[in-house]
Each structure stands twice: as C-alpha cells, then as structure tokens.
Amino acid sequence: MKTQEKIYKVLEILKEKSELSPKGAVIDYRAGEETSDLNADEEIMILNKLADEKVIEVVSNFAGDYI
C-alpha cells in the first residue's frame, strides 16, 4: 500500500467518525485499533503529519486508558 493510500485510509476513518459526531465534537482515535489495516506506529506517524499540517488539532494524546 502506498503512503498516499495509507493517509487516505486514516482520513477516511476520521471523516466517518466526524460525520457521526455532533459538529465540532472531539473524536477518539485509537491507533492500532481502528479499521484502517495499518499498524499503530504508521497511524501515529500519519496523525502527527496531519497535525503538523494543521489538518487536525490534537486536543490530547495518551499512551493508554489508565494513567
């Protein structure tokens, strides 16, 4: 799978979630647990890239549910 396709897959998941949420709501994205067929590291890298390009705003970022 090409990088472009990988980024598209992550964007597709984000779009789907955003369409199902109220406008302006914060979306949960769990790297490695979504249906993108990508591994967690790839998804984290893509989300960082999207944040750098100001396509998304990362409100918070955790390593796990229990801190």
Add this chain to the structure above:
Amino acid sequence: MKYSGYIFKIKPVEPKFSETFGKYKSDSEKTRGFVISDSTEFEHIHPEIKTKCLSLYRSKSYAEAVEKSFKVVKDRLRVLTSYETGSDAFGKGHLHVLGASAQNVDNDFNKAAQFLMMAIDMFRNEKSHTSDAKIDDPIRAYQYLAMSSLALSLLENTEIK
C-alpha cells in the same frame, strides 16, 4: 514526532480537513483505478449476489463473500440442469445460453459462457483449499464478485437443448 501515544483526541480543522480529504481521495482513486467505498458501487452487481454477499463484503470478509458468490452460481446451475459444475451443466445437462450477438457466433458465445462457469469452478476449488483464500484486497474481491455476477446474469436467459 510530537505525539507518540496510542490514544488521540482529535478535532478536524475545517476547511483544511475537507480539502485534504478531497485531495487524497482523488489521488487514491487515480492510483487504484477506483474505490469501493459504499454500496452504490454494487448497483451493477447481480441482485442475488448483492443480497447474499454484500454484508460479508462490508464486514471485510472478502474471501467469504467471493466464495459465497461462487456458490450462488453453482446453485443456479444445479437448479437449471441438476449439475453444479460448468462442464457437466453444458455437457450432460445440455444447457444452452441464449443471447449471442448473431446465430453464427452462438457456439462461441456458449463456449465462452461454459468456460466462464468452469473458471468459477476452478477458482472456487482453489480458494476452498485455504482458510483465507488470499483475498485481502477489496478491489480484487469486487472483481471476483463482478465475474460471478456476469455468470449469473448469463444464466438468466437459458434453455435446455
């Protein structure tokens, strides 16, 4: 890399998000030829295949969806001729597919239809020997479904000679 945790709380930034999504969508379509994103793409698939295979396809059980479509074709052959393989249906079963573009090519048309059914037999046999059938690409799975759909459409206009 700024964020390294697995759990993200994200807000898409509009209009940048929609613009970026549109750009990657169009690039992805160009790269892959087409994208099967929802059921509208199944409009041209035979309704029986759609009914029996779409839910499997949507749940990403591509191998199961494809195998089921092959079974639908075999079921139809069995109903029409009492044989479920392409070679038997056209041979012992005397199945004749109507709809050739001209009388002089009717034999070619029927041979083509027979080989299509036989190809489905062979693909089904090949894929049933493994648990994953090596189909993890949605586009490849869709292409197999289109093949079964064509076979089923051809079997809608037949006679026993």
